[in-house]
Amino acid sequence: MSLDARVPIGPLSEKWTKCKNELKLVSPTNKRKYDIIVIGSGLAGASAAASLGELGYNVKVFCFQDSPRRAHSIAAQGGINAAKNYQNDGDSVGRLFYDTVKGGDFRAREANVYRLAEVSANIIDQCVAQGVPFAREYGGTLANRTFGGVLVSRTFYARGQTGQQLLLGAYSSLMRQVERGKVKLYSRHEMLDLVLVDGVARGVIARDLTNGNFEKHAAHAVLLCTGGYSNVFYLSTNAKGCNATAIWRAYKRGAYFGNPCFTQIHPTSIPQHGDYQSKLTLMSESLRNDGRVWVPKQKGDKRRPEAIPEGERDYYLERKYPTYGNMVPRDVASRNAKAVCDEGRGVSETGQAVYLDFADAIKRDGREVIRQKYGNLFHMYEKITGENPYHTPMKIYPAPHYTMGGLWVDYHLESTIPGLFVLGEANFSDHGANRLGASALMQGLADGYFIAPYTVGHHLAGRKLPKVSTDGPEFEEALRAAKGRVDRLLKINGKRSVDSFHRELGRIMWDKCGMSRSEAGLKEAIAKIRALREEFWNNVKIPGGNAELNQSLEQAGRVADFIELGELMCRDALNRRESCGGHFREESQTEENEAKRDDENYLYVSAWQHQGDDKEPTLHKEPLAFESIHLTQRSYK
Amino acid sequence: MEKKLNLTLKIWRQKGPQAQGRLVTYPVQGVSTDASFLEMLDVLNEELLKKGEEPVAFDHDCREGICGMCSLMINGQTHGPDRETTTCQLHMRRFKDGDTIVIEPWRAKSFPILKDLVVDRTAFDRVIAAGGYASVNVGNAQDANCILVGKESADRAMDAAACIGCGACVASCKNASAMLFVAAKVTHFAELPQGQPERYKRAQAMVAQMDAEGFGGCTNTYECEAACPAGIQVTTIAKLNREYLKSSFAYAEESKSSEGEG
Ligand SMILES: Cc1cc2nc3c(=O)[nH]c(=O)nc-3n(C[C@H](O)[C@H](O)[C@H](O)COP(=O)(O)OP(=O)(O)OC[C@H]3O[C@@H](n4cnc5c(N)ncnc54)[C@H](O)[C@@H]3O)c2cc1C
Ligand code: FES
Numbered sequence: 001m002s003l004d005a006r007v008p009i010g011p012l013s014e015k016w017t018k019c020k021n022e023l024k025l026v027s028p029t030n031k032r033k034y035d036i037i038v039i040g041s042g043l044a045g046a047s048a049a050a051s052l053g054e055l056g057y058n059v060k061v062f063c064f065q066d067s068p069r070r071a072h073s074i075a076a077q078g079g080i081n082a083a084k085n086y087q088n089d090g091d092s093v094g095r096l097f098y099d100t101v102k103g104g105d106f107r108a109r110e111a112n113v114y115r116l117a118e119v120s121a122n123i124i125d126q127c128v129a130q131g132v133p134f135a136r137e138y139g140g141t142l143a144n145r146t147f148g149g150v151l152v153s154r155t156f157y158a159r160g161q162t163g164q165q166l167l168l169g170a171y172s173s174l175m176r177q178v179e180r181g182k183v184k185l186y187s188r189h190e191m192l193d194l195v196l197v198d199g200v201a202r203g204v205i206a207r208d209l210t211n212g213n214f215e216k217h218a219a220h221a222v223l224l225c226t227g228g229y230s231n232v233f234y235l236s237t238n239a240k241g242c243n244a245t246a247i248w249r250a251y252k253r254g255a256y257f258g259n260p261c262f263t264q265i266h267p268t269s270i271p272q273h274g275d276y277q278s279k280l281t282l283m284s285e286s287l288r289n290d291g292r293v294w295v296p297k298q299k300g301d302k303r304r305p306e307a308i309p310e311g312e313r314d315y316y317l318e319r320k321y322p323t324y325g326n327m328v329p330r331d332v333a334s335r336n337a338k339a340v341c342d343e344g345r346g347v348s349e350t351g352q353a354v355y356l357d358f359a360d361a362i363k364r365d366g367r368e369v370i371r372q373k374y375g376n377l378f379h380m381y382e383k384i385t386g387e388n389p390y391h392t393p394m395k396i397y398p399a400p401h402y403t404m405g406g407l408w409v410d411y412h413l414e415s416t417i418p419g420l421f422v423l424g425e426a427n428f429s430d431h432g433a434n435r436l437g438a439s440a441l442m443q444g445l446a447d448g449y450f451i452a453p454y455t456v457g458h459h460l461a462g463r464k465l466p467k468v469s470t471d472g473p474e475f476e477e478a479l480r481a482a483k484g485r486v487d488r489l490l491k492i493n494g495k496r497s498v499d500s501f502h503r504e505l506g507r508i509m510w511d512k513c514g515m516s517r518s519e520a521g522l523k524e525a526i527a528k529i530r531a532l533r534e535e536f537w538n539n540v541k542i543p544g545g546n547a548e549l550n551q552s553l554e555q556a557g558r559v560a561d562f563i564e565l566g567e568l569m570c571r572d573a574l575n576r577r578e579s580c581g582g583h584f585r586e587e588s589q590t591e592e593n594e595a596k597r598d599d600e601n602y603l604y605v606s607a608w609q610h611q612g613d614d615k616e617p618t619l620h621k622e623p624l625a626f627e628s629i630h631l632t633q634r635s636y637k
Numbered sequence: 638m639e640k641k642l643n644l645t646l647k648i649w650r651q652k653g654p655q656a657q658g659r660l661v662t663y664p665v666q667g668v669s670t671d672a673s674f675l676e677m678l679d680v681l682n683e684e685l686l687k688k689g690e691e692p693v694a695f696d697h698d699c700r701e702g703i704c705g706m707c708s709l710m711i712n713g714q715t716h717g718p719d720r721e722t723t724t725c726q727l728h729m730r731r732f733k734d735g736d737t738i739v740i741e742p743w744r745a746k747s748f749p750i751l752k753d754l755v756v757d758r759t760a761f762d763r764v765i766a767a768g769g770y771a772s773v774n775v776g777n778a779q780d781a782n783c784i785l786v787g788k789e790s791a792d793r794a795m796d797a798a799a800c801i802g803c804g805a806c807v808a809s810c811k812n813a814s815a816m817l818f819v820a821a822k823v824t825h826f827a828e829l830p831q832g833q834p835e836r837y838k839r840a841q842a843m844v845a846q847m848d849a850e851g852f853g854g855c856t857n858t859y860e861c862e863a864a865c866p867a868g869i870q871v872t873t874i875a876k877l878n879r880e881y882l883k884s885s886f887a888y889a890e891e892s893k894s895s896e897g898e899g
Contacts, residue, residue: 050775065704066706066757066759067761069802072698074705125779126778128778130773131829133828134791140785140786158795161799164703164799173773175762175770178762179767239698239699274639276677278676384673386730543689543691552692
């Protein structure tokens, strides 16, 4: 199958308008004849489901939490970008577009990113109309902040709870459609398989997590809005339940997986403190504006930080990058932290941390100024670690945070399976090899409010979609497969807990497919992951049965999928023998050990096609052409 | 500095919604004071698993205090002893070596127990569905700066909108009232121009649904405020009462005047 991204021809700035003009429409009276399944209730899923319900379709929404309002989007803190130019500082659609493409290290599809920038302003309007309480100036206009190294102030926010407020806005619209009878909710449900009829996505198999009942649901279109897969690393900043099961099962049914190895490691998270640790907490990267990053010059120096004299400290970012210093981009900061820890100069009991020191800033500006800027973050840090950052430097370490990779989609957000649309973090589309801060929320809502409602209609109006019955053979086959898998898991009755496998996978991924990747390391990882998979299916222990709320069973299914996805990520990283964005290949660096992109050989999106459980997947390439942008190498010296 | 604790846990175990539940005692050894409360339960669960026993089911997701999924009654206090702190943000350094900790689920008629410490809070969703929104379709919004909102109102709206929907207010209330939850949402919208058109209908509909779900009435004991991890204040309840009272007149008028129109 060839990869047709269905990007409209014509000038960049007219593509979306042209596309919308040409999309087929479903007549108002016919809309109620169509059923749509939305998996996921985060920003992408809730906004899509609400909009489709408003249009008159019959929508079913699934999420694994007990309420759609708890989707992981709720945890986003910083803000959401939009090219409003309210600050009159020269922002524009073109500039937001350019920043996003460059931030993604030129590995995103130009037309999609442009459209994202184009609809960004409408998102803010929509959210305000819903009653999202964005931060305001005294005059009553919306406030903005600057974010992540761009030159304009275009980030909208609601205190440190932007994701929460945006999600509650989308959730309230969703609940309004529930009340109108246009949306039906299936919370505490997990999608376990996708059902194809005549090659078109026509339904799902879901498990009711409260009692283990398997359900068959038919529809005319299926939207996956299931978020990212950073939890493949076990420890990440994501919520514990975030998983790849929905997209992975769709991949196994024929949807291509785009750029699986593109993951973002955020430089400032609270480090791991013990073996029992279950997740990592993000500390806003704004802290790097005033904090100075350092480690001792001497290996294994166990003195308290205050006892280490100035001359024996290595402010390695300031030393290596005199121009940008502590403000280098996320990927550079993360890689350097890992490098100094690998040298044995990391701090804390684990040796896996670096200092972020506010002593100079406090001396310069006074404690009060620092408190005003970062008080809530310092408080959160103290709560978690029991240490007071006003007195002793913070300890930080990078953590897996976001996955740019995901199911491949065309300009319509449709995957290689007709009728299967993928929105939000679950798709691969807009962030290339690295995502800029405050742009994931923007993308999720753009996809859900402003793009999918149009393009899904085109699919419904344009394709013959005969009535399907959930008693048909395709549903029966998928149901048997899903049940069979659960039975198989429960029967293993081995010795190791699901968690222990997940931790082991996480370790392999972190070491070999994390911040720095090499051919030898990736090959080793693939071999290890295969062995782990073998052991998992022979030695995992899952207590209890299917017909009850069984959290170990839920987790087992997810970990089984993560193990397979981990292998694909390594394979993709192995193929991409260049460094770009969050993906650093040791074989591809400059003389100063900086990332070296290779546009000549890798200016493409990798789209992987599943060929069978023990067969190698096939790599397809979507070439990237930049019509309006000149490609440059990044430098932060 | 990290220390190790030996603790006695008494945990509510209940096989399923209809099953009889009881408190079961589990000793745990060597719990790090740096661990979070939920990590302590993770450790216990790993041990139970090794012994061939079923792990304790409990709800959680973000483990950052924002999703509202975690919900434990710890020694009789919702989310444990710290103010404005969810269970997932509670750390073991808050406890002493040798402590006994009783861990129970939220208890309220409208939050039936599903298993062990997991309860069903979908009643909250239904209360929101009754009116916790501004009825505006995608595509209808004007430029966001067209309607100015004073910083103070925006801040008050945000204070109320910060509710994480965990249900601690209900669980802490002797009447199992959901007033604080409803009041937070009604206040959020009442403070904003976008919330005005449906202001009265909203208060009426949400309160009616709250009653239909079987939540109890408010008798002003204010346990909810002390229990709320998001710092929602009981002044919102006063606000809800005012909105409700006004709406009783206004809404009746509204409905009357629209009668007979097609
Ligand atoms: C700590 C943190 C802070 C962040 N801060 C920012 C920020 O400031 N700005 C920004 O732009 N981005 C931020 N991000 C990124 C951003 O929050 C996410 O990328 C975005 O919210 C993802 O939204 P989503 O709708 O795609 O998925 P999610 O919100 O993750 O929703 C996934 C949904 O899918 C459901 N689901 C998953 N699998 C299944 C299944 N098999 N069956 C049924 N349901 C399923 C879940 O229940 C959930 O409802 C942050 C991320 C983190 C971790
Ligand atoms: S787990 Fe999300 S608030 Fe506690």
